[in-house]
Amino acid sequence: MTRKLFGTDGVRGRANEHPMTAEIAMKLGQAAGRRFLRGRHRHRVVIGKDTRLSGYMIESALTAGFVSVGMDVFLLGPAPTPAVGMLTKSLRADAGVMISASHNPFHDNGIKLFGPDGFKLSDKVEAEIEAMMERPIALADAADLGRAKRIDDALGRYIEAAKATFPRHLRLDGLRVVLDCANGAAYKTAPAVLWELGAEVIKIGVEPNGLNINAGVGSTAPDLCRRTVVETGAHLGVALDGDADRVHIIDEKGEIVDGDQIMALIAERWLQSRRLAGGTLVATVMSNLGLERHLAARGVRLLRTRVGDRYVVEAMREGGFNLGGEQSGHIVMTDHASTGDGLLAALQVLAAVAEEGRPASEVCARFSPLPQVLRNVRYAPGAAPLDAAEVRRAIAAAEARLAGAGRVLIRKSGTEPLIRVMAEGEDPALVEAVVAEICAAVEDAAA
Template sequence: MTRKFFGTDGIRGRTNVAPMTAEIAMKVGQAAGSYFLRGSHRHRVVIGKDTRLSGYMMESALVAGFTSVGMDVIQFGPIPTPAVALLTQSMRADLGVMISASHNPYEDNGIKLFGPDGYKLSDEAEAEIERLLDVPTALAPSRDIGRARRVEDARGRYIHAAKSTFPEDLRLDGLKVVIDCANGAAYQVAPMALWELGAELIQIGVTPDGRNINDGCGSTAPALLQETVVASGAHIGIALDGDADRLIVVDETGQIVDGDQLMALIGTSWARHGLLRGNGIVATVMSNLGLERYLQGQGLTLERTSVGDRYVLEKMRKSGFNVGGEQSGHIILSDYATTGDGLIAALQVLAELVKTGKPASELLRLFDPVPQLLKNVRFSGGKPLEDKNVKAAIAEAEAELVGKGRLVIRPSGTEPLIRVMAEGDDSAQVTRLVDMICETVKAAG
């Protein structure tokens, strides 16, 4: 079934352009509310958001939709996505909503939905909500219209939960940390949690104005963090994205550390302490071959999934893993959270920094990534991957890389693009093969 509104991570788009309009947001509230009106208890939905200007509009529209079908609404204000997932479960809500477009610019916004267990909704649930968008809504009788209220201590609850994942016998005293909150959802909670644990903080990306979220800061624009870490002599830099479910680290020399290195560190540390389940970690097809080889050398496995943290989590839950994530910095630690959590992942890294006494540049360089190249090819129509010449080029490249590298070819889920990625021990070979496939796709499309 082709989905009209939901993508791989909820509904997302340019604000005031369908599907990201107040009208559709209200209908989503009505449809999702109707879907979760089960049982005789008083029904409740919790709503969080990031710092986008449009968050006020989308929140008001969603509140109208939910209350109109008889659901009570609890509003948290700006708070990370993982906090919404956590509080959905702990407050016994029927549904959790996060209003955010993650690492996108402020002009965009999105709606992410969580079930009562704190996990993102299944494809089947999203499909049913989409169906309900196209049918008349059964509005609640006047006496049963829902109430809305704000909870002011939601951020404190999340800070407490995040800090509880940090070893009780450790403190961050003497550690100088630069924290970049992307002018997003974690601009209050992340610095407060680190300060309470004793860190000396330098804060950037903590002055949101509705338009500067992810603007030259955060995990997708780490240059400012790199400069600040080096200039201040900090031990480490931490960058979150707009809704704080993604983490990128910068070591004391200003070098970026991606999600692959972070997963390697956390996974092997947990393995040494008998905490790792599944005898390995879960990552996507985009994670570097160097990570896979490093884990094999440690007697651990790397299970790969399609791109998207929901697929990583699906595999983790199905096969009993408790560490997984993406190269881009989504780190899922299922002992502590039901979705990616940048702050909790950062606390695991900081704990290792304190315990080992090693500089971040040493601690976080567990393997040398093999050369990897990704290029996107735009096409005008048709199905280029079914073209015989494209198939032949891919087969030729795969044959060359046997035992020496990998090839990942996939269509974009949102644009008319073919993504061509190759990695291997020979950088020149990787570049040549990617270019060959790209040219063949262009000729076919």
């Protein structure tokens, strides 16, 4: 069963254009609601969103869809994606929904679905929901319609759960932290957690207006956070994305610490404390080869998956592992959360800085990454540049040149019309050259 509507992380697109219309959202709510009706209890769904203007439209349409098939709707308002996963399970809901396009600009939006266990849905279940949307959906009788209400204490529940992941014997007193919330979903929760744990918090990206999410702030635009860390003499910076499921750490020198270094830090600390399940870190094919070599030298296995934190989580659950993530800053710790959580990952880093008493630049520099180059090539909708013979030849030539000293990874974005070209290896000039050659071939084929 194939999926056409769902991509690598739910449904996503430009707001008020297919597929991100009120009509599709209502139909999706009806199909997902019907899919998760089970037993004879009052069924409920938790819905959260980030701060995009279009969130009001999508939230209302989804609510109408769920209510029409007999589900009660619990509205969280702006809340991080991991909070939706947590609250879906803790409120014994039958499903959960996050309305967000993550790190994309405000004019995009998306819908992510969670099962009753708080985890994102599998490809199989998403395909089942898509198939249901193509058929007439049975609606509830008038007396069996669902109800909708806002949950006033939702953010407080998440704040307390986040604080509980921080080591009890530690505090953040004396640490000055720049916190960039990307004008997104964590603009209330993240500052509260860090302040209540004792940190001096310098806040940026906490004034959402519906149009400024990820606009010059957040993990995908970290320059303001970097400058603020240096200018204020902060010990480190924390840059979240629009829905707060990913993070970049900024050290005291203003340098970015990516997800690979964060995963290495947590993996080593958990290995030492015998918390690392199966001695394994799960990461995607995008993680640096230097991370793999570094962990192997310490007896930790790196298990790679396809790109997408959902696939990382699936591999973690199948293997019984409790730590995984992506180079982009999605860090998944299933002891604490069902999906990537940028704030919880930042708390792990802050715990290391507080406990070791060393600068963040020293604590977070776990390995020397191999030179890696990633470039995106945009193509017209409907084009298939990866099928072109000249592109296949360029990729084969690059793989031959890097054989034994690096690797090449070419893939289509699951959310945008982009071909992502990545190469890494021991020779930086060679890496640059092979990426340039592949990109040129893709651009020619996409013209």
